[in-house]
Amino acid sequence: MLSVSDLTLHYGAAQALRGVSLQADAGKVTCILGRNGVGKTSLMRTIAGQHRPSAGTVSFEGKPLGRSPAHDRARLGIALVPQGREIFPLLTVKENLQTGFAPLKRADRSIPAHIFDLFPVLAQMLQRRGGDLSGGQQQQLAIGRALVTRPKLLLLDEPTEGIQPSVIKDIGRAIAFLRDKMGMTILLVEQYLDFARELADRVVIMDRGEIVFSGDAADLDKPDVRRHLLL
Numbered sequence: 541m542l543s544v545s546d547l548t549l550h551y552g553a554a555q556a557l558r559g560v561s562l563q564a565d566a567g568k569v570t571c572i573l574g575r576n577g578v579g580k581t582s583l584m585r586t587i588a589g590q591h592r593p594s595a596g597t598v599s600f601e602g603k604p605l606g607r608s609p610a611h612d613r614a615r616l617g618i619a620l621v622p623q624g625r626e627i628f629p630l631l632t633v634k635e636n637l638q639t640g641f642a643p644l645k646r647a648d649r650s651i652p653a654h655i656f657d658l659f660p661v662l663a664q665m666l667q668r669r670g671g672d673l674s675g676g677q678q679q680q681l682a683i684g685r686a687l688v689t690r691p692k693l694l695l696l697d698e699p700t701e702g703i704q705p706s707v708i709k710d711i712g713r714a715i716a717f718l719r720d721k722m723g724m725t726i727l728l729v730e731q732y733l734d735f736a737r738e739l740a741d742r743v744v745i746m747d748r749g750e751i752v753f754s755g756d757a758a759d760l761d762k763p764d765v766r767r768h769l770l771l
Protein backbone atom coordinates (compact mmCIF):
# COMPACT_ATOMS: atom_id res chain seq x y z
CA MET A 541 0.00 0.00 0.00
CA LEU A 542 2.74 2.42 1.12
CA SER A 543 6.32 1.55 0.50
CA VAL A 544 9.20 3.77 1.54
CA SER A 545 12.60 2.84 0.22
CA ASP A 546 15.99 4.16 1.24
CA LEU A 547 14.71 7.64 2.06
CA THR A 548 17.27 10.28 2.91
CA LEU A 549 16.41 13.83 3.99
CA HIS A 550 18.61 16.79 4.77
CA TYR A 551 17.83 20.13 6.38
CA GLY A 552 20.74 22.10 4.95
CA ALA A 553 23.82 20.27 6.18
CA ALA A 554 21.93 18.32 8.86
CA GLN A 555 20.74 14.85 7.92
CA ALA A 556 17.33 13.94 9.42
CA LEU A 557 16.64 10.63 7.60
CA ARG A 558 19.31 8.06 6.76
CA GLY A 559 18.14 5.45 4.29
CA VAL A 560 14.72 4.78 5.82
CA SER A 561 12.73 1.87 4.37
CA LEU A 562 9.35 0.69 5.60
CA GLN A 563 6.02 -0.72 4.47
CA ALA A 564 2.54 0.14 5.68
CA ASP A 565 0.22 -2.73 4.84
CA ALA A 566 -3.33 -2.11 3.61
CA GLY A 567 -5.95 -2.04 6.33
CA LYS A 568 -3.38 -2.20 9.15
CA VAL A 569 -1.98 0.18 11.75
CA THR A 570 1.78 0.58 11.51
CA CYS A 571 3.21 2.46 14.45
CA ILE A 572 6.44 4.44 14.35
CA LEU A 573 8.07 4.79 17.73
CA GLY A 574 11.23 6.53 18.84
CA ARG A 575 12.61 9.16 21.16
CA ASN A 576 12.33 12.90 20.55
CA GLY A 577 14.17 14.25 17.55
CA VAL A 578 14.93 10.93 15.81
CA GLY A 579 13.16 11.92 12.59
CA LYS A 580 9.58 10.64 12.94
CA THR A 581 7.91 13.92 11.95
CA SER A 582 10.41 14.42 9.15
CA LEU A 583 9.47 10.99 7.77
CA MET A 584 5.73 11.68 7.95
CA ARG A 585 6.10 15.06 6.25
CA THR A 586 8.27 13.56 3.53
CA ILE A 587 5.66 10.86 2.85
CA ALA A 588 2.98 13.56 2.69
CA GLY A 589 5.06 15.52 0.17
CA GLN A 590 5.89 18.49 2.41
CA HIS A 591 9.64 17.79 2.35
CA ARG A 592 11.72 16.83 -0.67
CA PRO A 593 14.00 13.88 0.10
CA SER A 594 17.59 14.00 -1.12
CA ALA A 595 17.36 10.33 -2.12
CA GLY A 596 15.00 7.37 -2.02
CA THR A 597 11.43 6.73 -3.08
CA VAL A 598 7.93 6.78 -1.67
CA SER A 599 5.47 4.50 -3.51
CA PHE A 600 1.74 4.47 -2.97
CA GLU A 601 -0.47 1.70 -4.34
CA GLY A 602 2.46 0.43 -6.37
CA LYS A 603 3.34 3.77 -8.03
CA PRO A 604 6.39 5.85 -7.16
CA LEU A 605 5.29 9.36 -6.15
CA GLY A 606 8.46 11.00 -7.44
CA ARG A 607 8.59 14.69 -6.61
CA SER A 608 4.82 15.16 -6.54
CA PRO A 609 3.69 17.91 -4.17
CA ALA A 610 1.48 17.50 -1.09
CA HIS A 611 -1.76 18.51 -2.83
CA ASP A 612 -1.30 15.83 -5.49
CA ARG A 613 -0.69 13.23 -2.80
CA ALA A 614 -3.82 14.39 -0.98
CA ARG A 615 -5.76 13.82 -4.20
CA LEU A 616 -4.40 10.27 -4.39
CA GLY A 617 -5.73 9.61 -0.88
CA ILE A 618 -2.88 10.45 1.51
CA ALA A 619 -3.87 12.64 4.48
CA LEU A 620 -1.61 13.91 7.26
CA VAL A 621 -2.81 14.89 10.73
CA PRO A 622 0.22 16.97 11.69
CA GLN A 623 1.90 17.13 15.04
CA GLY A 624 0.55 20.18 16.85
CA ARG A 625 -2.74 19.86 14.90
CA GLU A 626 -2.39 23.06 12.83
CA ILE A 627 -6.04 23.91 12.84
CA PHE A 628 -7.08 27.43 11.80
CA PRO A 629 -7.90 29.27 15.06
CA LEU A 630 -10.06 31.99 13.51
CA LEU A 631 -12.13 29.69 11.30
CA THR A 632 -15.13 27.87 12.74
CA VAL A 633 -15.10 24.10 13.24
CA LYS A 634 -17.25 23.75 10.11
CA GLU A 635 -14.92 25.94 8.06
CA ASN A 636 -11.90 24.01 9.33
CA LEU A 637 -13.55 20.77 8.20
CA GLN A 638 -14.36 22.34 4.84
CA THR A 639 -10.67 23.08 4.23
CA GLY A 640 -10.48 19.31 3.67
CA PHE A 641 -12.54 19.78 0.49
CA ALA A 642 -9.55 21.15 -1.42
CA PRO A 643 -8.39 17.86 -3.00
CA LEU A 644 -11.94 16.63 -3.71
CA LYS A 645 -14.03 16.86 -6.87
CA ARG A 646 -16.93 19.27 -6.52
CA ALA A 647 -19.50 16.45 -6.30
CA ASP A 648 -17.66 14.88 -3.34
CA ARG A 649 -17.48 18.06 -1.26
CA SER A 650 -19.49 17.06 1.79
CA ILE A 651 -18.58 16.18 5.36
CA PRO A 652 -19.03 12.41 5.86
CA ALA A 653 -21.47 11.62 8.70
CA HIS A 654 -19.13 9.08 10.32
CA ILE A 655 -16.86 11.97 11.38
CA PHE A 656 -19.60 13.20 13.71
CA ASP A 657 -20.32 9.66 14.88
CA LEU A 658 -16.67 9.28 15.83
CA PHE A 659 -16.36 12.76 17.34
CA PRO A 660 -19.82 14.03 18.39
CA VAL A 661 -18.27 17.11 19.99
CA LEU A 662 -17.53 18.45 16.49
CA ALA A 663 -21.23 18.41 15.62
CA GLN A 664 -22.03 20.30 18.81
CA MET A 665 -19.36 22.92 18.12
CA LEU A 666 -19.72 23.46 14.38
CA GLN A 667 -20.07 27.24 14.71
CA ARG A 668 -17.35 27.71 17.34
CA ARG A 669 -13.95 29.03 16.37
CA GLY A 670 -11.20 26.45 16.20
CA GLY A 671 -9.05 28.50 18.55
CA ASP A 672 -11.72 28.33 21.26
CA LEU A 673 -11.63 24.51 21.40
CA SER A 674 -9.65 22.55 23.99
CA GLY A 675 -6.52 20.71 22.88
CA GLY A 676 -8.39 17.40 22.73
CA GLN A 677 -11.21 18.91 20.70
CA GLN A 678 -8.69 20.47 18.33
CA GLN A 679 -7.07 17.07 17.86
CA GLN A 680 -10.45 15.55 17.00
CA LEU A 681 -11.01 18.41 14.56
CA ALA A 682 -7.62 17.83 12.93
CA ILE A 683 -8.45 14.14 12.46
CA GLY A 684 -11.93 15.05 11.20
CA ARG A 685 -10.47 17.46 8.66
CA ALA A 686 -8.15 14.74 7.36
CA LEU A 687 -11.08 12.33 7.08
CA VAL A 688 -13.04 14.85 5.00
CA THR A 689 -10.49 14.23 2.22
CA ARG A 690 -11.57 10.51 2.13
CA PRO A 691 -8.05 9.19 2.67
CA LYS A 692 -6.92 5.67 1.91
CA LEU A 693 -3.76 6.27 3.93
CA LEU A 694 -3.99 8.28 7.14
CA LEU A 695 -0.76 9.62 8.64
CA LEU A 696 -1.18 10.52 12.32
CA ASP A 697 1.70 12.34 14.00
CA GLU A 698 1.49 11.99 17.79
CA PRO A 699 -2.29 12.36 18.12
CA THR A 700 -2.20 11.81 21.90
CA GLU A 701 0.38 14.50 22.66
CA GLY A 702 -0.90 16.75 25.44
CA ILE A 703 -4.38 15.23 25.34
CA GLN A 704 -6.49 14.18 28.34
CA PRO A 705 -7.12 10.44 28.88
CA SER A 706 -10.84 10.43 27.96
CA VAL A 707 -10.10 11.99 24.56
CA ILE A 708 -7.16 9.61 24.04
CA LYS A 709 -9.69 6.77 24.39
CA ASP A 710 -11.99 8.39 21.80
CA ILE A 711 -9.08 8.79 19.40
CA GLY A 712 -8.03 5.17 19.94
CA ARG A 713 -11.58 3.99 19.22
CA ALA A 714 -11.69 6.15 16.09
CA ILE A 715 -8.41 4.69 14.78
CA ALA A 716 -9.67 1.13 15.40
CA PHE A 717 -12.94 1.94 13.62
CA LEU A 718 -11.18 3.42 10.59
CA ARG A 719 -9.00 0.32 10.27
CA ASP A 720 -11.57 -2.35 11.10
CA LYS A 721 -14.73 -0.95 9.53
CA MET A 722 -13.37 1.23 6.74
CA GLY A 723 -10.25 -0.71 5.84
CA MET A 724 -8.06 2.37 6.11
CA THR A 725 -4.29 2.07 6.17
CA ILE A 726 -2.82 3.97 9.09
CA LEU A 727 0.69 5.10 9.88
CA LEU A 728 0.83 6.32 13.46
CA VAL A 729 3.71 8.14 15.15
CA GLU A 730 3.36 7.69 18.87
CA GLN A 731 5.38 8.17 22.04
CA TYR A 732 2.69 6.79 24.33
CA LEU A 733 3.66 3.13 24.43
CA ASP A 734 0.42 1.65 25.83
CA PHE A 735 -1.61 3.41 23.15
CA ALA A 736 0.74 2.15 20.46
CA ARG A 737 0.75 -1.41 21.74
CA GLU A 738 -3.03 -1.51 21.89
CA LEU A 739 -3.56 -0.31 18.32
CA ALA A 740 -0.53 -1.36 16.32
CA ASP A 741 -0.43 -4.36 14.02
CA ARG A 742 3.21 -3.65 13.14
CA VAL A 743 5.78 -1.47 14.85
CA VAL A 744 8.82 0.32 13.57
CA ILE A 745 11.36 1.98 15.85
CA MET A 746 13.53 4.87 14.70
CA ASP A 747 16.75 6.15 16.17
CA ARG A 748 18.88 9.01 14.82
CA GLY A 749 17.23 9.06 11.42
CA GLU A 750 17.28 5.29 10.91
CA ILE A 751 14.95 2.35 11.39
CA VAL A 752 16.52 0.21 14.12
CA PHE A 753 13.71 -2.32 14.56
CA SER A 754 10.60 -3.50 12.76
CA GLY A 755 8.31 -6.28 13.87
CA ASP A 756 5.02 -7.13 15.53
CA ALA A 757 3.39 -5.09 18.28
CA ALA A 758 3.94 -8.01 20.70
CA ASP A 759 7.70 -7.53 20.27
CA LEU A 760 7.42 -4.32 22.29
CA ASP A 761 7.38 -6.48 25.41
CA LYS A 762 10.90 -7.74 24.69
CA PRO A 763 13.62 -5.90 26.66
CA ASP A 764 16.04 -5.78 23.70
CA VAL A 765 13.34 -4.03 21.64
CA ARG A 766 12.34 -1.65 24.43
CA ARG A 767 15.90 -0.51 24.98
CA HIS A 768 15.61 1.51 21.76
CA LEU A 769 12.93 3.60 23.43
CA LEU A 770 14.68 4.33 26.72
CA LEU A 771 16.19 7.75 27.22
Ligand SMILES: Nc1ncnc2c1ncn2[C@@H]1O[C@H](COP(=O)(O)OP(=O)(O)OP(=O)(O)O)[C@@H](O)[C@H]1O
Binds near residue numbers: 576
Ligand atom coordinates in the same frame (compact mmCIF):
# COMPACT_ATOMS: atom_id res chain seq x y z
N1 LIG B 1 12.61 22.35 9.51
C1 LIG B 1 13.74 21.88 10.08
N2 LIG B 1 14.92 22.49 9.86
C2 LIG B 1 16.07 22.02 10.41
N3 LIG B 1 16.13 20.95 11.23
C3 LIG B 1 14.98 20.32 11.50
C4 LIG B 1 13.72 20.76 10.96
N4 LIG B 1 12.76 19.90 11.40
C5 LIG B 1 13.38 19.00 12.19
N5 LIG B 1 14.70 19.25 12.25
C6 LIG B 1 15.70 18.43 12.98
O1 LIG B 1 15.66 17.12 12.40
C7 LIG B 1 15.77 16.13 13.42
C8 LIG B 1 14.54 15.23 13.41
O2 LIG B 1 13.39 15.98 13.82
P1 LIG B 1 11.91 15.41 13.78
O3 LIG B 1 10.99 16.50 14.21
O4 LIG B 1 11.66 14.77 12.48
O5 LIG B 1 11.98 14.29 14.92
P2 LIG B 1 10.83 13.60 15.75
O6 LIG B 1 11.29 12.20 15.96
O7 LIG B 1 9.53 13.80 15.09
O8 LIG B 1 10.86 14.37 17.12
P3 LIG B 1 9.65 14.76 18.11
O9 LIG B 1 9.17 13.49 18.71
O10 LIG B 1 10.31 15.65 19.11
O11 LIG B 1 8.62 15.46 17.30
C9 LIG B 1 15.94 16.89 14.74
O12 LIG B 1 17.30 16.96 15.02
C10 LIG B 1 15.36 18.26 14.44
O13 LIG B 1 15.97 19.23 15.23
